[in-house]
Amino acid sequence: MPVMTSFERLSEEEKYKQFMERIEAGEKIEADDWMPEEYRMTLVKLIAMHGISEIMGALPEKEWVPKAPSLRRKLGIMAKVQDEMGHGQLLLRVAEDLMAPLGKTREEIMQDLFKGDLKFHNVFHMPAPTWADAGLIGWLVDGAAIITQTNMLDASYGPYARALKRICAEEVFHAQHGESIILALAEGTKVQRDMIQDALNRWWDALLMFFGPDNASTTGTSKQDITIKYRIRTKTNEQLRQDFFTKYVPRILSLGLKLPDETMYFDKKQGKWIYKQPDWNQFKEIIRNNGPKSKERLRLRELSYRNNAWVREALSGQSAAV
Ligand SMILES: [Fe+2]
Ligand SMILES: [Fe+2]
Numbered sequence: 001m002p003v004m005t006s007f008e009r010l011s012e013e014e015k016y017k018q019f020m021e022r023i024e025a026g027e028k029i030e031a032d033d034w035m036p037e038e039y040r041m042t043l044v045k046l047i048a049m050h051g052i053s054e055i056m057g058a059l060p061e062k063e064w065v066p067k068a069p070s071l072r073r074k075l076g077i078m079a080k081v082q083d084e085m086g087h088g089q090l091l092l093r094v095a096e097d098l099m100a101p102l103g104k105t106r107e108e109i110m111q112d113l114f115k116g117d118l119k120f121h122n123v124f125h126m127p128a129p130t131w132a133d134a135g136l137i138g139w140l141v142d143g144a145a146i147i148t149q150t151n152m153l154d155a156s157y158g159p160y161a162r163a164l165k166r167i168c169a170e171e172v173f174h175a176q177h178g179e180s181i182i183l184a185l186a187e188g189t190k191v192q193r194d195m196i197q198d199a200l201n202r203w204w205d206a207l208l209m210f211f212g213p214d215n216a217s218t219t220g221t222s223k224q225d226i227t228i229k230y231r232i233r234t235k236t237n238e239q240l241r242q243d244f245f246t247k248y249v250p251r252i253l254s255l256g257l258k259l260p261d262e263t264m265y266f267d268k269k270q271g272k273w274i275y276k277q278p279d280w281n282q283f284k285e286i287i288r289n290n291g292p293k294s295k296e297r298l299r300l301r302e303l304s305y306r307n308n309a310w311v312r313e314a315l316s317g318q319s320a321a322v
Pocket of ligand 2: 171
């Protein structure tokens with residue numbers, strides 16, 4: 001009979017108390033440590049959604065690999081697409097370890113995506129009709145991702161914090177790649193400058209939605225409260241959106257672009273940006289896979305998952321799920 005450790009002999013409440021003391025002291029929780037169910041489930045949902053979003057996020061830019069205007073740009077955007085797929089794989093590995101005690105596998109994450117049970121980021125349901133959209137995704141979507149992800153660099157869950165460290169380093173390159181495309185267009189003709197403005201107008205609401213609704217517009221205990229309680233992140237959705245404005249509004253204006261929200265201003269007394277709220281009902285529809293490109297991209301992902309079954313099969317030595 002296996003010998004019980006002194007920790008195993010503790011009651012559930014005492015284990016929870018010790019767990020909270022550990023994370024409040026800044027200690028990292030590892031995959032095989034005891035953790036409350038709520039913590040595990042929150043992480044599984046967050047990391048699976050993050051991983052899948054990285055993979056789905058590669059799709060709008062992938063469309064631009066053959067259409068990029070020069071060989072240098074083609075290589076740049078192809079490297080970015082490859083990085084994003086790598087981020088997805090890294091994160092799904094982290095999610096897989098957390099799911100193992102629940103009897104869930106990595107295959108099920110993909111099946112949940114196809115069934116519509118697992119959501120991916122609102123921005124990746126949107127079309128990228130011009131080269132300026134491809135540039136803007138790198139500049140501002142990756143820019144927004146850097147803001148949300150650096151907020152979790154010190155997450156209490158060690159494997160996620162370590163994966164994010166590597167991911168954030170690469171995201172910085174992505175933002176620079178996007179900025180370089182945008183700067184080249186900004187120095188070009190009027191048609192090219194108009195192309196950036198149109199892309200910015202098209203992406204504005206999606207960028208605001210990227211950070212999620214403010215606490216005030218949700219009811220009950222929100223996911224963000226739970227992630228803050230468990231020290232997975234420190235700032236709220238609204239604080240992150242404000243950080244995004246503070247960093248990017250001056251840069252947008254310095255390129256001679258207009259803010260798509262003309263009512264927007266910085267209120268010195270309140271110390272925050274006042275802006276027009278995007279339509280949060282539309283946000284809910286988009287993440288329910290009713291966005292402009294949701295169905296098409298899910299079909300594409302499912303098709304490539306099926307076509308690549310032989311690779312998974314060859315690597316595992318078993319029959320892979322299709
Ligand atoms: Fe990424
Ligand atoms: Fe990226």
